Amino acid sequence: MVKICCIGAGYVGGPTMAVIALKCPSIEVVVVDISVARITAWNSDQLPIYEPGLEDVVKKCRGVNLFFSTDTEKHISEADIIFVSVNTPTKTRGIGAGKAANLTYWESAARMIADVAKSDKIVVEKSTVPVKTAEAIEKILAHNRKGINFQILSNPEFLAEGTAIQDLFYPDRVLIGGRETPGGQKAIETLKKVYSNWVPEDRIITTNLWSAELSKLAANAFLAQRISSVNAISAMCEATGADVTEVAYAVGKDTRIGPKFLNASVGFGGSCFQKDILNLVYICECNGLPEVAHYWKQVVTINDYQKTRFVNRVVASMFNAVSGKKIAILGFAFKKDTGDTRETPAIDVCKGLLGDKAKISIYDPQVTEDQIKRDLTMNKFDWDHPIHLQPMSPSAVKQVTVTWDAYEATKGAHGICILTEWDEFKQLDYKKIYDNMQKPAFLFDGRNVVDPEKLREIGFIVYSIGKPLDAWLKHIPVVA
Numbered sequence: 001m002v003k004i005c006c007i008g009a010g011y012v013g014g015p016t017m018a019v020i021a022l023k024c025p026s027i028e029v030v031v032v033d034i035s036v037a038r039i040t041a042w043n044s045d046q047l048p049i050y051e052p053g054l055e056d057v058v059k060k061c062r063g064v065n066l067f068f069s070t071d072t073e074k075h076i077s078e079a080d081i082i083f084v085s086v087n088t089p090t091k092t093r094g095i096g097a098g099k100a101a102n103l104t105y106w107e108s109a110a111r112m113i114a115d116v117a118k119s120d121k122i123v124v125e126k127s128t129v130p131v132k133t134a135e136a137i138e139k140i141l142a143h144n145r146k147g148i149n150f151q152i153l154s155n156p157e158f159l160a161e162g163t164a165i166q167d168l169f170y171p172d173r174v175l176i177g178g179r180e181t182p183g184g185q186k187a188i189e190t191l192k193k194v195y196s197n198w199v200p201e202d203r204i205i206t207t208n209l210w211s212a213e214l215s216k217l218a219a220n221a222f223l224a225q226r227i228s229s230v231n232a233i234s235a236m237c238e239a240t241g242a243d244v245t246e247v248a249y250a251v252g253k254d255t256r257i258g259p260k261f262l263n264a265s266v267g268f269g270g271s272c273f274q275k276d277i278l279n280l281v282y283i284c285e286c287n288g289l290p291e292v293a294h295y296w297k298q299v300v301t302i303n304d305y306q307k308t309r310f311v312n313r314v315v316a317s318m319f320n321a322v323s324g325k326k327i328a329i330l331g332f333a334f335k336k337d338t339g340d341t342r343e344t345p346a347i348d349v350c351k352g353l354l355g356d357k358a359k360i361s362i363y364d365p366q367v368t369e370d371q372i373k374r375d376l377t378m379n380k381f382d383w384d385h386p387i388h389l390q391p392m393s394p395s396a397v398k399q400v401t402v403t404w405d406a407y408e409a410t411k412g413a414h415g416i417c418i419l420t421e422w423d424e425f426k427q428l429d430y431k432k433i434y435d436n437m438q439k440p441a442f443l444f445d446g447r448n449v450v451d452p453e454k455l456r457e458i459g460f461i462v463y464s465i466g467k468p469l470d471a472w473l474k475h476i477p478v479v480a
């Protein structure tokens with residue numbers, strides 16, 4: 001029986017391995033992690049991450065051919081194929097701080113493999129890593145070889161949170177990069193055989209190592225670039241009276257452009273887009289390509305601009321005085337159908353409003369109070385470390401309350417900010433909400449989930465990203 005071990009039981013390691021176990025009953029899959037809490041949760045009824053369809057898959061395989069364990073050494077030493085799916089955060093100190101990837105966790109995983117391996121291994125990069133990481137990993141492994149043959153493959157993951165299981169069941173492509181040597185090609189074939197259990201042959205792409213590593217960074221950069229492009233257009237729409245939904249529809253009808261990923265928003269969030277673009281920027285700088293670095297950096301600059309623009313719009317509309325006023329935040333996760341808050345635009349918006357001394361009341365159907373408070377006290381990039389190693393600021397956030405109900409969050413508020421596109425925000429009784437708010441009652445829709453005209457009829461002053469402005473807002477200057 002082929003044995004797979006995955007180091008890192010997070011948003012990628014957990015779902016990916018669960019699907020491999022489901023689709024390959026003849027393979028034993030063990031997911032290991034240094035976080036005892038995470039492994040305990042994977043072995044319980046309350047999985048550590050919320051992902052539609054995941055529970056079903058885990059329940060079918062756990063204890064059959066899918067296992068979660070903290071006994072890293074044992075399972076690495078027994079495995080034929082080792083996936084490494086650990087954190088690759090942005091560096092916060094030293095050379096490349098604020099841009100380069102911190103490969104501490106990756107390196108410690110590689111050293112662990114080198115230490116405990118007693119037989120040949122295929123080591124698969126599942127984490128998103130800088131181009132040429134495989135070379136560094138090869139060096140670490142080769143140094144401790146003890147006569148063992150290690151083959152490194154790059155097999156980046158393209159799943160998106162909230163749709164992870166469907167993305168894994170029906171991937172657009174599976175990408176496997178390896179060395180162009182007989183050993184490298186054999187390793188590619190071995191991994192290809194695993195995926196062939198459910199992925200059609202023509203969707204499995206094989207390349208050299210560097211193409212696979214770079215393709216992952218490039219794919220995320222292209223996706224994020226689309227959002228920054230439509231968000232840049234959203235600012236122009238507000239300035240001119242155009243409607244970004246209509247513009248995006250018209251632009252996306254061109255089959256060369258396509259309709260997906262053109263929703264204007266308060267900004268993109270998630271653990272990867274910003275991190276991976278900054279990483280790409282750093283690689284460009286290191287390779288003497290400052291113009292290319294500058295080009296990609298703009299994607300992040302526009303994203304920051306969009307978040308700042310939103311906060312400024314809120315503050316300016318409310319007479320430039322939000323101090324002491326209650327503002328309700330509907331949605332804290334970085335997108336719907338996940339409880340993940342990593343790099344969510346809600347953090348920047350809340351911090352911006354708190355900077356102006358607003359009182360904020362937050363409701364999100366999947367994010368806990370503890371998580372929200374951690375997020376609002378943590379320094380930039382500190383969130384991207386194993387949970388038990390995350391540095392915490394001791395100060396509490398006094399101006400923030402967290403509720404489990406949208407009606408409670410909005411009661412007595414002067415304004416509402418919708419920051420995640422949860423479906424339930426479309427169905428709320430906005431008349432009831434309006435009646436319980438201070439007047440004038442403002443609603444700032446950062447996800448374009450409500451119909452602004454209907455809300456204006458109720459009496460709200462409405463701001464929707466990239467939509468023609470309410471008469472109230474038209475002449476208020478907003479400086480981002």
Ligand SMILES: NC(=O)C1=CN([C@@H]2O[C@H](COP(=O)(O)OP(=O)(O)OC[C@H]3O[C@@H](n4cnc5c(N)ncnc54)[C@H](O)[C@@H]3O)[C@@H](O)[C@H]2O)C=CC1
Pocket residue numbers: 007008009010011012013032033034035038072085086087088105106108109126127128129157158159160161271272385386387
């Ligand atoms: N979250 C996502 O949707 C996607 C993430 N990725 C990439 O996959 C990688 C992992 O991301 P996530 O799963 O989201 O991170 P995560 O933070 O959810 O999971 C990483 C896990 O690795 C564990 N870990 C760290 N060092 C370890 C070690 N030496 N030994 C054992 N366990 C260790 C941590 O405790 C943590 O549970 C990152 O490089 C990310 O860029 C790629 C595609 C999608």
Ligand SMILES: O=C(O)[C@H]1O[C@H](OP(=O)(O)OP(=O)(O)OC[C@H]2O[C@@H](n3ccc(=O)[nH]c3=O)[C@H](O)[C@@H]2O)[C@H](O)[C@@H](O)[C@@H]1O
Pocket residue numbers: 128157158159160161162220223227260261262263264265266267268269270271272273334335336
């Ligand atoms: O490398 C990764 O981590 C993953 O990053 C993204 O997946 P994810 O971040 O989970 O979610 P997306 O659906 O891409 O959304 C990212 C952010 O962009 C925002 N977004 C997305 C689409 C859009 O049209 N507008 C928009 O503002 C979302 O609300 C969210 O905040 C990519 O879609 C995945 O292919 C990739 O594997």
